[in-house]
Amino acid sequence: MAEPLRPATTAVHAGRPPHEPDQPLNGPITMASTYVAGGDLEYGRYGNPTWTAFEDALGALEGGRCLAYASGMAAVTSLLDLVALGDKVVVPRHSYNGTLVSLGDLELRGRLSTTLVDLTDTDAVVAACEDAALVWFESPTNPALEVADAPAIIAAAHDAGARVVVDNTFLTPLLQKPLDLGADLVLHSATKYLAGHSDVQLGAVVTRDEELATVLKGRRDVQGNTPGPFEAWLALRGLRTLHLRVERAQANAAELARRLADHPLLTEVRYPGLGGMVSIVLPTADQADLLVRSTALWVHATSLGGVESSFERRRRWKSEPATIPEGLVRLSVGVEDVEDLWADLSQALDGVARPSG
Template sequence: MSTADSAAHAGTPLQPATTAVVAGRPAPTPDAPLNTPVVFASTFIGGGELEYGRFGNPTWTALEDAIGALEGGDALVYASGLAAANALIATLPVGAKVVAPNHAYLGSLTQLDEAQERGQLTRVYVDISDTDAVLAELDGASLLWIESPTNPALEVADLPTLIAAAHAQGVLTVVDNTFATPILQRPLEVGADVVLHSATKFLSGHSDAVLGTLIVRDAELHARLVNRRTILGATPGPMEVYLVLRGLRTLALRVERASQNAAELVARMSGHPALAELRYPGFGAIVAPVFPDAATAERFVAAAQLARFATSLGGVETTLERRRRWAGEVATIPEGLVRISVGIEHIDDLAADLLQALDAAAEA
């Protein structure tokens, strides 16, 4: 039993910031390690529950305990966020109808598109922030796929309303919680069936590990997902798991600082003449300035010096990119939209860098 579990069983619920620090650690017995060791083993002595590295690993268990405690369910870790998404899609019956956001993580949309091309499912795309439009498509659906805030458009869904309506029609709900993290939003608490994370991003927080996770409460669904992970071989390496677990310890501090920085950046950048629009959902660490055209956006990205041009997000460092530089990005994302993942640098340094980049972008 982890330290977090012990406290909960003692009648003292822990705050998420504390859970991130204490969950998934070894029992506090004399001479026990404070951190869970990394177990590098592909094969285990027979007769137990592990047997083989594709079935489980003690390092996986530690991270699954910690993420599960944070989200309020039972977690499974996968080789990547897309491996986790694929495992969930693989549990759907042939011909399933999936209602999903028209703006979401490109890899997730690509998987749904390819599954439809194979004849596995039918996907219907909606504006996830338009509650009535989503509700109108739930009839006959097997799965409602929610991402909130969306990547990279930063639309926000009405989670309680959508999830309640989906359940009333027997529709399974999954919420990609990568942008919000369990520090800011816990979808299982408002009835979601599955929570998905690209743990590569904020959960890890250091841009040094690729990992995904699903968190559920239903035991039967959990067993099916374990089976799909085992059969598909979508298992993570123990070192990547360890790195994510180590990064998770500072999740609350990183999210707090990055969110404060993002809010302040929005205040300082608002109204700049280079901008056509400045998107910010009101929480979290992702900001999306929209420029009048691709060329202006590219000048902004090129002029940034402290913020780094990179495609991923959720690390301690600020990164940014023009999203439509990717050929597969949805055409309704503006050509001039730049996704900024705000890091934990000092706000004055970060603001100075991005403001001078805005000035450079405005120069024709």
């Protein structure tokens, strides 16, 4: 085909075996730790055809070369390993908790310095980029759902000679393509929306910088942050329906956010207008804790991006930033019927709001 494929078609077709007689439509799971010598693979840490299929598909969606990792955190730590001793990393104060914990640990050990910024204050972020080696951000942020002026931040980082990492877990390449905005590296916890069924741990990094990709792969080969072939196969299977799941989750999230805005119990509803994540703020932590115990469909769980709707009070984690409200509940909206989701959530909110006794 002369025209480039659109994202939904790419999600379905990329990373498949060639269209030849007797070829399977889906690539098989290659369960091998050792290969016959003389080729490119040699050993199980260096590559696997099942990883390659997933990497080809996600790379096509993001527009770069993809490397898969054993988990999102394995990808995070591999990227942080690029930072030289004593270098400065700029990161939003509201970011994925595992990223902040990892940065805090590295700073405590004298490996690097971290500057936390308010992502909504673009001027402050741009100023912080001045002597940075790495600028790392999410947009929207987790769980505050703040949106970055990505082009301005990326330009400022590059002017300062810094690399830029964008965590694209929340929006996926269907709603945002950071490499097209100028980012150097895109990070995914493929555990979330990409795999989409709450049954996989997998991470990924995508870049257009071939030299950087080669460095990352060489370190992955040595460090062993490699995914299992079954996990890669499951993630690729999930990727095939990504466009359908994102479309439905986003429609559900937008409708729920609209209805939640009118609920008298809530002090705030945060929805950036894209994706399936919504955050609501209740007056107290106790009320938020009661809410997550009062539903039948909504699952109290810490992950996100699955077909099922889940939620949690984020400050139940001691490492969550103190600037996140105690009563904030992060909602990962799934693909169920929105009326059923609303009925379950609204009765729970009404119950929390109703005076006891």
